[in-house]
Amino acid sequence: MESKKICVIGLGYIGLPTAALLANRGYRVHGVDVVQKVVDTINEGKVHIIEPGLDSFVQSAVQSGNLKAHVTPVESDVFMIAVPTPLAKDNKPDITYVISATEAIAPFIKEGDLIILESTSPVGTTEKVRDVLEASGIDTGKVHLAYCPERVLPGNTIIELVKNDRIVGGINPAAAQAGKEFYSTFVEGEILTTNARTAEMSKLTENAYRDTNIAFANELSILCDELEIDVWELIGLANHHPRVNILQPGSGVGGHCIAVDPWFIISSNEDQAGLMKTARQKNLYKTEWAIGKVKNAILQFKEQHSREPKVACMGLAFKPDIDDLRESPALYITSRLMEDGLQVIPVEPNIETYKDWPLQAYDSALREADIVVYLVNHKEFKALKPNGKQVIDFCGIR
Numbered sequence: 001m002e003s004k005k006i007c008v009i010g011l012g013y014i015g016l017p018t019a020a021l022l023a024n025r026g027y028r029v030h031g032v033d034v035v036q037k038v039v040d041t042i043n044e045g046k047v048h049i050i051e052p053g054l055d056s057f058v059q060s061a062v063q064s065g066n067l068k069a070h071v072t073p074v075e076s077d078v079f080m081i082a083v084p085t086p087l088a089k090d091n092k093p094d095i096t097y098v099i100s101a102t103e104a105i106a107p108f109i110k111e112g113d114l115i116i117l118e119s120t121s122p123v124g125t126t127e128k129v130r131d132v133l134e135a136s137g138i139d140t141g142k143v144h145l146a147y148c149p150e151r152v153l154p155g156n157t158i159i160e161l162v163k164n165d166r167i168v169g170g171i172n173p174a175a176a177q178a179g180k181e182f183y184s185t186f187v188e189g190e191i192l193t194t195n196a197r198t199a200e201m202s203k204l205t206e207n208a209y210r211d212t213n214i215a216f217a218n219e220l221s222i223l224c225d226e227l228e229i230d231v232w233e234l235i236g237l238a239n240h241h242p243r244v245n246i247l248q249p250g251s252g253v254g255g256h257c258i259a260v261d262p263w264f265i266i267s268s269n270e271d272q273a274g275l276m277k278t279a280r281q282k283n284l285y286k287t288e289w290a291i292g293k294v295k296n297a298i299l300q301f302k303e304q305h306s307r308e309p310k311v312a313c314m315g316l317a318f319k320p321d322i323d324d325l326r327e328s329p330a331l332y333i334t335s336r337l338m339e340d341g342l343q344v345i346p347v348e349p350n351i352e353t354y355k356d357w358p359l360q361a362y363d364s365a366l367r368e369a370d371i372v373v374y375l376v377n378h379k380e381f382k383a384l385k386p387n388g389k390q391v392i393d394f395c396g397i398r
């Protein structure tokens with residue numbers, strides 16, 4: 001019997017590993033991306049993003065003949081949508097990519113197909129997808145439509161795609177069941193079913209919860225700085241309490257999920273989401289505070305040495321050991337310092353180039369710098385010995 005055909009729409013950090021996983025499990029996968037270069041790269045068995053193990057995973061999927069990338073969809077048994085859902089300027093979610101992906105697959109959907117939205121989405125988006133399908137002439141009573149949020153940790157995606165528990169929210173119970181049956185063919189974690197709205201809110205809730213807890217750690221870090229207390233030691237000690245688990249502070253909160261998703265809730269009801277809004281603002285403030293700290297250190301250095309210091313900004317990614325710069329506070333801090341004409345040495349071991357920035361290797365940057373600012377806890381930085389340098393540590397490198 002021929003294996004099911006799966007159409008994965010959007011071949012980025014989520015869609016590409018998912019497409020490769022399904023292909024390696026024997027499904028015939030038709031990957032779709034609107035960017036021709038992405039499609040060409042994948043068809044060569046290569047990857048356009050950095051994720052540990054993804055290159056060989058994609059290579060084997062392509063070599064097996066089970067994964068092919070295209071710019072347009074095709075008739076399939078399952079359609080998975082994993083396109084971006086960015087924030088618009090007014091901090092409201094932009095679901096236009098989801099809508100256009102839905103419009104693109106609509107002509108290829110037949111009775112009995114399973115359509116899954118994986119993109120992080122504001123509550124009600126799956127219902128909007130249903131409306132778009134209906135408007136395209138599809139009887140949504142005869143297909144299965146479900147929302148299944150992705151909650152992998154970048155850097156550990158390939159393992160977590162299989163191991164994590166999953167929530168499948170059906171537009172009706174039959175769709176939830178159909179989604180569960182499909183995911184159970186490749187997920188080892190528990191698969192929990194609910195309705196689409198609850199599944200949408202669950203993803204947003206998970207990230208708003210983390211954002212709020214990181215805001216607590218960031219607030220502590222500012223207070224501790226003034227009180228001359230090592231915040232990482234403090235948190236380590238406090239976490240010995242059996243019911244306390246404080247997260248780690250940093251230079252802010254970045255990435256496509258935690259820094260973004262709380263707005264999907266806040267913008268739906270600003271009056272009732274005051275705590276989440278304050279947390280979001282606190283995390284944004286931490287980044288501004290960090291910029292102020294570095295600028296003060298530069299001023300002091302100038303006063304003491306009568307020259308401009310060279311400042312190594314160690315790390316640009318939004319978290320350790322990845323190349324993802326989206327919503328990165330480290331990138332933002334570095335660019336703000338560069339915009340001010342300060343002598344900045346940007347360092348990011350996980351990328352080769354960024355715009356026209358003079359990226360430098362971490363060891364030579366360390367040698368050259370007067371002030372070393374640790375922005376990201378990359379593994380390469382941990383063994384460095386910035387002897388004799390002024391160190392500003394926003395990420396607890398130790």
Ligand SMILES: NC(=O)c1ccc[n+]([C@@H]2O[C@H](COP(=O)([O-])OP(=O)(O)OC[C@H]3O[C@@H](n4cnc5c(N)ncnc54)[C@H](O)[C@@H]3O)[C@@H](O)[C@H]2O)c1
Pocket residue numbers: 009010011012013014015032033034035038082083084085097100101104118119120121150151152153154256257
């Ligand atoms: N990256 C993560 O760690 C992560 C984790 C959980 C959830 N998510 C969510 O998953 C979704 C996808 O995120 P991502 O990180 O994979 O994004 P991404 O930007 O890495 O990839 C999205 C891809 O979709 C393509 N695309 C855009 N519109 C398209 C269309 N109409 N048809 C086909 N392709 C299209 C883009 O060219 C891009 O290659 C987002 O909603 C995100 O919030 C991401």
